[in-house]
Amino acid sequence: MRLSSGKRRILVAEDEYINRALLKNILDDEYDIIEAEDGESAFELIGQNRKTLSLILLDLNMPKLTGLELLPRIKEDPDTKGIPIIVLTSDQESEVESLNKGAADFIPKPYPQPDVIKARISRSIELAEDRQIITATERDALTGLYTREYFYRYGELFDKYHPSTDMDALCFDVDHFHVLNERFGMAKGDEILKKIACCLTSVFSEQDCVICRKIADTFLVYCPHHDDYTEIVEKIMASCSEFATTIKLRLGVYASCDKKIDIQVRFARAKIAADKIRNNYSVYVSTYDEELLEKELFNEQLVDEFPKALEDRQFQVFFQPKYDIRGDKPVLSSAEALVRWFHPTIGMISPGKFIPLFEEDGLIAQLDEYIWRSTAEQIADWKKRLGVSVPVSVNLSRAEMYDPALVDTFEKITNDAGITKKDIYLEITESAYVSDADQIVGRVKELRDHGFFIEMDDFGSGYSSLNMISELPIDALKLDMMFIRSAFDKHNDTRMISIVIDIAEYLGVPVIAEGVETEEQYLTLKKLGCTIIQGYYFSKPVPADEFEKLLKEEKV
Amino acid sequence: MLTVDALKQFGADTDDGLTRCMGNEGFYFKLIGKVVEDKNFEALEEAVAAKDLAAAFDAAHSLKGVLGNLALTPIYDPVFEITELLRARSDIDYTPYLEKIRQKKAELVDLIG
Numbered sequence: 001m002r003l004s005s006g007k008r009r010i011l012v013a014e015d016e017y018i019n020r021a022l023l024k025n026i027l028d029d030e031y032d033i034i035e036a037e038d039g040e041s042a043f044e045l046i047g048q049n050r051k052t053l054s055l056i057l058l059d060l061n062m063p064k065l066t067g068l069e070l071l072p073r074i075k076e077d078p079d080t081k082g083i084p085i086i087v088l089t090s091d092q093e094s095e096v097e098s099l100n101k102g103a104a105d106f107i108p109k110p111y112p113q114p115d116v117i118k119a120r121i122s123r124s125i126e127l128a129e130d131r132q133i134i135t136a137t138e139r140d141a142l143t144g145l146y147t148r149e150y151f152y153r154y155g156e157l158f159d160k161y162h163p164s165t166d167m168d169a170l171c172f173d174v175d176h177f178h179v180l181n182e183r184f185g186m187a188k189g190d191e192i193l194k195k196i197a198c199c200l201t202s203v204f205s206e207q208d209c210v211i212c213r214k215i216a217d218t219f220l221v222y223c224p225h226h227d228d229y230t231e232i233v234e235k236i237m238a239s240c241s242e243f244a245t246t247i248k249l250r251l252g253v254y255a256s257c258d259k260k261i262d263i264q265v266r267f268a269r270a271k272i273a274a275d276k277i278r279n280n281y282s283v284y285v286s287t288y289d290e291e292l293l294e295k296e297l298f299n300e301q302l303v304d305e306f307p308k309a310l311e312d313r314q315f316q317v318f319f320q321p322k323y324d325i326r327g328d329k330p331v332l333s334s335a336e337a338l339v340r341w342f343h344p345t346i347g348m349i350s351p352g353k354f355i356p357l358f359e360e361d362g363l364i365a366q367l368d369e370y371i372w373r374s375t376a377e378q379i380a381d382w383k384k385r386l387g388v389s390v391p392v393s394v395n396l397s398r399a400e401m402y403d404p405a406l407v408d409t410f411e412k413i414t415n416d417a418g419i420t421k422k423d424i425y426l427e428i429t430e431s432a433y434v435s436d437a438d439q440i441v442g443r444v445k446e447l448r449d450h451g452f453f454i455e456m457d458d459f460g461s462g463y464s465s466l467n468m469i470s471e472l473p474i475d476a477l478k479l480d481m482m483f484i485r486s487a488f489d490k491h492n493d494t495r496m497i498s499i500v501i502d503i504a505e506y507l508g509v510p511v512i513a514e515g516v517e518t519e520e521q522y523l524t525l526k527k528l529g530c531t532i533i534q535g536y537y538f539s540k541p542v543p544a545d546e547f548e549k550l551l552k553e554e555k556v
Numbered sequence: 557m558l559t560v561d562a563l564k565q566f567g568a569d570t571d572d573g574l575t576r577c578m579g580n581e582g583f584y585f586k587l588i589g590k591v592v593e594d595k596n597f598e599a600l601e602e603a604v605a606a607k608d609l610a611a612a613f614d615a616a617h618s619l620k621g622v623l624g625n626l627a628l629t630p631i632y633d634p635v636f637e638i639t640e641l642l643r644a645r646s647d648i649d650y651t652p653y654l655e656k657i658r659q660k661k662a663e664l665v666d667l668i669g
Contacts, residue, residue, distance in 0.1 A: 018625065090620060
């Protein structure tokens, strides 16, 4: 580094006054020179100036501490090891020894021409500074591991020198690291990362492995093939047991990787494998296989083909009837609109496969509006042709709840189709209310104020506070399917359903149970006081023409 | 009064010495004035007398570096020789070498005046 004077600082450690004077005279114009006349005072000055010293000129024969004794001390101290040292010597055998001990260069005695001395000094400083720049970008400041860029480069270099070594690409992630940061603070989070890095370097030798922290809590290791990594992951987790919480690591392995594939892609595959076991608390290691790749490629294909599918009307709205069961005989009271994708080559694709994808990509907004509009048009058609009016509910995603134009969109859809606001119900999932309560509740109120009917979907899955429930702007509660499943599995415990029905009664809204599959379930729910039932017991989701038949029967 | 000519006459390689002093004659003469006061001359004599060859080597070695840098060849040459003999810890009579060094140093002291 340069001092504020613009000069770099050099220490001349030499016991002979004349030699020091000669060097100072040669270098004084370009450098800030400090002097030491014995080994001990040199060592002291180096310590004091460790941050500002650009170079040390070191005489080997000095009283108190010789240059050869001083060299290793400087090179072993992390604070000073980066300072280049040029040894001043008249003995050829000492030249080699000094270079072996870490000297950057030597200047013989009698001294060569001043220009030669200057050139050697400036070259050594330049090399050391370049090296420092590389080190700064090569290593992650927090953990001391390689940074991503250098990791890939060194990985490629490793392949070049060990072309026949069977290598694995590993990707380590900490489950819910952001939560750890939130709970314990960034400083603790950093400590955890450092600990993991330290374990990785002890488990994977840097002799034959390359290790990096890719980003945040993601670590990559390129190492010779192991058959099983379970023990290694457990060992690392055990070493983190000092922290107040359990650190769960997940490891994705792309084993015996194909070296013809770009190194970044190899690690992308390891990452895919790691993500597969996210939230799976019993599994630590996941291996990448072709099936995973196919799934990824399939997902990509779906996203790519979405615009064309929308244009070609490959998405169809299906209707699942809801029955009012309060009377002696169940009465078809409404329906839920559900989307199906009929792909020209793949066939019918389940919404479970593409809805989460589209939610991630933000494509869901386009798809939802298409479904809302198609549903509204279908309702209008039935009203006109059959003279019946059965409300149909459509689903809204959480992201759409933030759209300030949402009310206008529904106003326009109902106006364009020529139906009333009572013909189309809106289902909003409970988790949406919880995540950003004020904003979402505000939006729901706005929709209700405009006359729309709101069903709270998946009730019981989103941990609404009881306190908040009493203020919720809703017209119906839809029980989460899990309640039905767990109530009728081995435990046969319907108490939770009773509680939800009580809540609905308190709010003065009907309870809708979905996922009802058997007569036993239907009868129990009826007995408990459930108002409306939806599920395979009555009907699966059906295309518009089949639902039309149900409408006609009901009319008769 | 020291002059470049006088030093040349003495046998010093003044071109070489002056180059190391960046051509500054005054500076060169000042350093030559210092070298004759160098304590290592005495240290060398005492160590040889005490047969402490290691200490004698250190003193000679230091002198060699300084004399070489100032290109004072007539003193440098015997110092160089004795340094190598001391490095090998040769069991010889060092008196002639010390005598030569003493003599050449005295000549230089005379030149300085």
